[in-house]
Amino acid sequence: MWERSLVLSAPGKVILHGEHAVVHGKVALAVALDLRTFLRLRPSGEGRVCVRLPGVGVVRSWDTPRLQALRRGFAADFDESKSPSVEQLDTLKEFAGIAAGASAPESLATLAFLYMCLAISAKYGDVPSVDILVWSELPTGAGLGSSAAFAVCLAAALLTACGAISCPLKEGESTARWTEEELTLINSWAFQGERVIHGNPSGVDNAVGTWGGALRYQSGKITPLKRVPTLRILLTNTKVPRSTKVLVAGVKEKILKFPAIMNPVLDSIDAISQECQSVLEAMPANPSPEYYPVLEELFDINQHHLNVIGVGHPSLDRLCRVTASHGLHSKLTGAGGGGCGITLLRPDTSPLAVEAAKRDLCACGFECWETNIGAPGVTLHSSSSLNAEVLHALSKS
Ligand SMILES: Nc1ncnc2c1ncn2[C@@H]1O[C@H](COP(=O)(O)OP(=O)(O)O)[C@@H](O)[C@H]1O
Numbered sequence: 031m032w033e034r035s036l037v038l039s040a041p042g043k044v045i046l047h048g049e050h051a052v053v054h055g056k057v058a059l060a061v062a063l064d065l066r067t068f069l070r071l072r073p074s075g076e077g078r079v080c081v082r083l084p085g086v087g088v089v090r091s092w093d094t095p096r097l098q099a100l101r102r103g104f105a106a107d108f109d110e111s112k113s114p115s116v117e118q119l120d121t122l123k124e125f126a127g128i129a130a131g132a133s134a135p136e137s138l139a140t141l142a143f144l145y146m147c148l149a150i151s152a153k154y155g156d157v158p159s160v161d162i163l164v165w166s167e168l169p170t171g172a173g174l175g176s177s178a179a180f181a182v183c184l185a186a187a188l189l190t191a192c193g194a195i196s197c198p199l200k201e202g203e204s205t206a207r208w209t210e211e212e213l214t215l216i217n218s219w220a221f222q223g224e225r226v227i228h229g230n231p232s233g234v235d236n237a238v239g240t241w242g243g244a245l246r247y248q249s250g251k252i253t254p255l256k257r258v259p260t261l262r263i264l265l266t267n268t269k270v271p272r273s274t275k276v277l278v279a280g281v282k283e284k285i286l287k288f289p290a291i292m293n294p295v296l297d298s299i300d301a302i303s304q305e306c307q308s309v310l311e312a313m314p315a316n317p318s319p320e321y322y323p324v325l326e327e328l329f330d331i332n333q334h335h336l337n338v339i340g341v342g343h344p345s346l347d348r349l350c351r352v353t354a355s356h357g358l359h360s361k362l363t364g365a366g367g368g369g370c371g372i373t374l375l376r377p378d379t380s381p382l383a384v385e386a387a388k389r390d391l392c393a394c395g396f397e398c399w400e401t402n403i404g405a406p407g408v409t410l411h412s413s414s415s416l417n418a419e420v421l422h423a424l425s426k427s
């Protein structure tokens with residue numbers, strides 16, 4: 031029986047360059063955001079696994095014997111190296127009463143939870159009777175990697191609860207992280223959760239959620255950036271809803287339809303990521319303005335490319351126009367089609383200019399805020415180390 035309560039968290043991310051192209055083997059540069067998803071796991075003595083996801087309106091619970099019977103009934107075996115099969119997902123949908131083609135946030139979240147719970151149980155021993163609550167500071171479906179932060183939290187909690195990885199938080203410590211080997215396991219199971227939600231993810235988002243910081247990602251290869259200057263980034267949420275799964279599928283269709291036209295665009299995005307990496311690694315920790323024109327131009331070129339591959343949106347065009355009228359450069363981040371854009375702020379951008387841009391963006395109905403990047407990856411917390419807002423959210427849910 032599981033007897034400990036755990037609270038853990040994983041960060042969202044911002045992709046500087048390489049979204050979508052990274053799904054097709056190109057380089058992406060991504061940084062962890064100071065907005066996180068939190069998961070609390072508590073023992074429940076009732077022979078049930080209960081999951082509450084207030085962000086998507088899910089409250090579900092299942093008897094552990096029923097879950098065990100379902101897991102035993104699966105013909106195909108579960109493994110973190112294999113994609114969830116259509117048959118497995120269909121069986122889970124039927125079990126959870128989710129309609130065949132359902133793609134609503136609550137259906138995908140429930141399906142990802144069930145898949146990870148059963149798959150991890152099958153490999154490492156049954157997940158004990160627990161009560162799981164997930165709460166997030168991240169907007170859902172806005173390009174900031176909420177799906178990956180959710181999957182990383184679930185992977186870390188479920189692997190810990192069934193004993194596959196340690197519980198590294200010692201008495202008196204406020205936070206703790208897992209070993210590299212354990213993080214690799216968390217990352218690979220989180221990728222499975224992303225596969226359930228996204229269909230065909232690249233893995234960059236769960237890598238940032240697991241390791242945090244700033245990294246270069248290409249075809250599963252994760253390389254922390256050598257040096258990351260302090261970048262000031264304004265994040266704007268257009269609040270236009272969209273689904274990563276649908277956008278990623280749309281890009282694939284376009285590539286299949288026009289390979290000779292689309293592949294050079296993806297190659298160009300790859301070159302932008304590489305150029306940006308060289309500039310970032312050459313910049314001192316507190317860079318002077320001279321480095322910024324190149325970074326700004328790379329934002330502009332990539333934003334055009336993202337429009338070409340079909341993931342732009344009038345709201346994002348508007349965001350770029352508004353910031354350009356204040357001399358600032360923006361691009362979409364994440365899957366696009368709405369969601370969030372990022373605007374690069376120079377060290378010499380005056381607070382007045384930032385305030386004026388923010389005011390105009392808010393007048394469009396957008397929400398915007400300055401962010402800190404390079405946050406730590408998945409982390410265990412002692413309850414006493416959590417800030418008041420998180421504690422409040424966890425206690426009232
Ligand atoms: N806090 C959360 N609780 C439950 N499910 C979540 C949460 N955050 C994200 N999700 C799942 O992730 C999906 C959004 O993922 P996606 O379309 O990739 O957008 P993004 O990752 O950019 O936020 C939601 O539909 C939901 O299924």
Ligand SMILES: C[C@@](O)(CCOP(=O)(O)O)CC(=O)O
Nearest residue numbers: 049050173175231232364365
């Ligand atoms: C479009 C993509 O590159 C990033 C998607 O990020 P998000 O789900 O929009 O936060 C897809 C991927 O890398 O799996």
Ligand SMILES: [Mg+2]
Nearest residue numbers: 175177178274
């Ligand atoms: Mg996502």
